Amino acid sequence: MIWTQKLWIFTVFLAVLSDVGAFNVSIRQEQYEELTGSSVTLHCNFDWKNDTPDLAIISWSAVGTQPGDQEVLILTHYYPLKVTDIKPQYEDRVALDLDVLKGTANLRLSSLTVADDKIYECRFWIRNIEEKRQAVTTRLVVNEPVSKPICAIQGTVRQGENINLTCYSKEGSPPPSYAWEKWEKTMGSRRQFMDPTATQDGGVLSLYNISRETAGLYTCTSENKVRASVCKVNLTVPPNSPQPAFLGALTGAVAGAVAGAVAGAATSVAFAADRVILGLVDRDGGQTPDKAP
CATH class of the missing domain: 2.60.40.10 (Immunoglobulins)
Incomplete structure (x- = not known):
């Protein structure tokens, strides 16, 4: 029984010892939802366990929600130099709210667009006795009203x-x-x-x-x-236009007249041909004149 108690105390001691100099990074909420044109603050909290590092690099990046989307670096902050490098496409639209005492490294985004609808990552790299890295992610959903159809x-x-x-x-x-x-x-x-x-x-x-x-x-x-x-x-579906009766009769009359004229012309041509072919010819080869009535 005594040996078991000593073993438990030793295990707790190792756990406490391993936590010395450790740090934790966390987010306040897993998802934010905003409208286009608005602003949002993405919260990132950290705890250095009272062991301030010699050097820390804090960065925010974003990646789209579709497979194959590339990660885009938004900004990088160098501690204790107090230098923040913001990428040109995000200038005048993002800022880092860093408070070492409170343990916050929040990202402020303004003038949101649909392109800002992404997954955001808060990443820490610190160097003290050894290097340590931690990162957490949060989702930003940007809604846009439908335009008039x-x-x-x-x-x-x-x-x-x-x-x-x-x-x-x-x-x-x-x-x-x-x-x-x-x-x-x-x-x-x-x-x-x-x-x-x-x-x-x-x-x-x-x-x-x-x-x-x-x-x-x-x-x-x-x-x-x-x-x-x-x-x-x-x-509006207009009615189909029927053909007027008088127009049909007129069309038939015109067609009949044209057909009659064509038939008459053909008869005249045939009659003239008959006169040439069937006319009486005298023995001298001349045509016999028509007899007077």
Whole structure:
């Protein structure tokens, strides 16, 4: 029993000894969520255990969320020189809030854009008796309101044709979802437009074999978690134009007259040929004059 107690005390002593001169780096929260144009402070806390290093290098970097995205260095601070090197693309937009006594090395970002939607890393490298490194990461999500969508018609608006109604927002993060609705005049209200003669794919509403019943006021709603915006299309399907009766009769008469004239000309040509071929010829080779009536 005594031997067990001594072994436990020795183990605790080793643990305390190994922690001398150690330091810890941590973050306040795993994810931040902000809007474009706003500012944010990413918190990074550290504890040197009252053993201030001879030299420390603190850096902030960022990497995109897609596979293959390259890490980008934002800034590097050198302690105790109090020198901070900020990369040109981040100048006038970032700052390091460093407080050694409080153990904070926070990154302040302003004028956020969708391009700032990344994973950020706070990294420490210190040198005292030995070199030590630690790093922690946090996620910054930058949301952007959807821009006003643009509605358009693709195809020929004529009965029996197939057309597309398109709806697209150029801006928006996360990417917007689209929903088409049609005003029902008889009901005086809107309904989500999905029937056997229509399909939706993203912001495209396909209408097949359109008719006058297809006509109406269509609205498209582009929406993400920040905002929703609407555009409208007033679809008019004109009736097919039937051929007037008098126009048909006139066309037939003209065609008949033309055919008669062609037939008469052919008969005249044939008759003239008969006179030449069948005319009486005298024995001297001259043509016999027509007899007087």
